[in-house]
Amino acid sequence: MKLRKLLLTNNACYKAGKTITPKGIMVHSTGASNPWLKRYVGPDDGLLGKNQYNNHWNQDKPGGRQVCVHAFIGKLADGSIATYQTLPWNHRGWHAGGAANNTHIGFEICEDGLTDASYFSAVYKEAVELCVHLCKLYGFSEKDIICHSEGYKRGIASNHADVMHWFPKHGKSMDTFRADVKKLLNAENKTVELVNKKYYRVQIGAYSDKANAEAQLAKAKKAGFTDAFIKYD
Template sequence: MELNVKYMTRNDCFTAGRKINPKGIMVHSTATPGVMAADWFSRWNKSYKAGETNRQVAVHAFVDDKGVWQYLPWNHRGWHAGGAANNTHIGFEICEPGGFSYGKGSTMVGYNVSKNEAYFRKAWQNAVELCVMLCRKYDLTEEDIICHSEGANKRIASSHADVMHWFPKHGESMNSFRAAVRAALNKENSHAAGAPGIQVGDVVAIKDSALRYYPGGAAIPEWVKTGSHHKVTQIVSSGKAVVKGGRQCVLLGKKVDKKTGKESAGIMSWIETGSLIVLKSSSPTKKPPDGKALYRVQVGAFSNKKNAEVLLGKIKKAGFDGFIKKG
C-alpha cells in the first residue's frame, strides 16, 4: 500500500482542529464514478465559510487501485458520517471506477463487473492494508470496522447505502472485508511471534540509532538509552506477541546499573525488538551430559595482546564473562 499524505488545510474541518480518540473505522465509497484518490484534494480543499464550496464534508483518506491519499490527520474529527460516528471513527472513501452512472438512489447503471474486477481487487486490497495499519496504530480489531450503511443501521451515521450497494457485485460484503483484515492481522502476528525472540529476564541495551520506542510511538529520551541497561519484563499479551506500529515489541521493566548490575524501578515502556541488543540472556546455560563435547565461542584472535585485552573489556562491560588464552 502506497500512502501519500497531503492535508486539506483550506477545508473548514481541518481548520476546526477538533481531535478524537479513534474507536473504529468507517468505510465509505464515493458514488462519483471515475474520480480517483488524488483528484479529491482539489475538490475538497476549499472553505465553506469563505464561499469556496457549497459542501461541509471531509474524510481522513481516499483509496483507489494505486494507493491511499490521506487528507486529514488520523486523530482529527472528520465530517464523513453525518452522525455520532464522527466523534469516534476514522473515515475513508474507496473510489469507484468510471464507465457507469447512477440511477435512482444507489443504483449503479451500466456497471460492468468483469471489466472492473481488476480495479476492485486492487482497491479492496489497499483498503484492507489501510485498515490493518490503523488497527495496529490504534489497537483496534476487525470488529471495529463498519461501513456507512452499517453505521446508519446503528444510528450513528446518516442514511447511506455504501458500501453494500457495490461490494456484493464482486461477491464481497463487509463480513468478508473484516475477515480479510483479520487474516492480514493474524499473518502479521504470526510473523512477529516467529521472529527471533527476546525472553523475559533478558538484560538489554537500547541501540544508539533508535529514535522512537516503535514507529509512531514516543521519542526515546537520551537518558533512557545511556543511563542504564534494562530488564525485559513482558513479551506477550493475552498469549500473543505485542505489535505496535507494525513491529514486535517487548516491555522494559527494571533499570539495571551498567557497572554494578543493581536493579531499580524502570521505565515500563514497550519498545520494538529491533532497537535492542541482548547483553545478558535469562536462559540458563545447559551443561552437557558426561562424556559429551563442549563447544567454545571465540570472538577474536590477535597478535597484539593489548588488542585482545580491549575486546575482553568490551565483552565484560556488556555483562559476559571471558578470558584470554595464548595458543
C-alpha cells in the same frame, strides 16, 4: 499499501481543529464514477495529476458542502492504486453525517463504474491494508470496522448505501472484509512474534578433524535436530 499524506488544510473541517479519540473505522465509497484521486485530493503533488476543474476537497466547503474524510483510496495519474491521508487520524472528520464523526476514522474508496473486477480487487486490498495499519496504530480489531450503511443501521450515520451497493457485485461484503482484515492482522502479528522470538543455541562440540565434525552433524540430524549445522572458525 502505498500510503502518502496530503492534508486538506484549506477544508473547513481541518480548520475547525477538533480532535477525537478514535474508537473504530468507517469505510465509505464516493458514490460517483471517478476512480482518480485527483478528483478529491489536491493540489497535484506530481503523482496525483492536475485536476482541471479544481474541484478537489482541499478548499473551504467543496461544492458548498461540509465534507471531509481522513483518507482516500484510488488511482494516481499513472493508474496505480494509492492511499492518501487527508486529515490527521485523530481529527474529527465530517464523513458520517451522524455521531460516528465523534468516534470513527472515515475513509473513502473512489468508485468507478462498479463493474471493473481488477480495479475493485486492487482498492479492496488497499482498504484492507489501511484498516490493518489503523488497527495496529490504535489497538482496534476487525470488529471495530463498519461501513457507512452499517453506521446508518446503528443510528450513528446518515442514510447512505455505501459500501454494500458495490462490494456484493464482486462477491464481497463487510463480513468478508472484516475477515480479511483479521487474517492479515494475525499474519502480521505472527511475523512480529517470530522476529522478536529469542533463540538459545547449543554447541555439541568442536573438532579439528572435518570428518569427525560431519559425523557428529549426521548423528544430530538423525536424532531430529534438522537445523543443526557446522560453523568453521
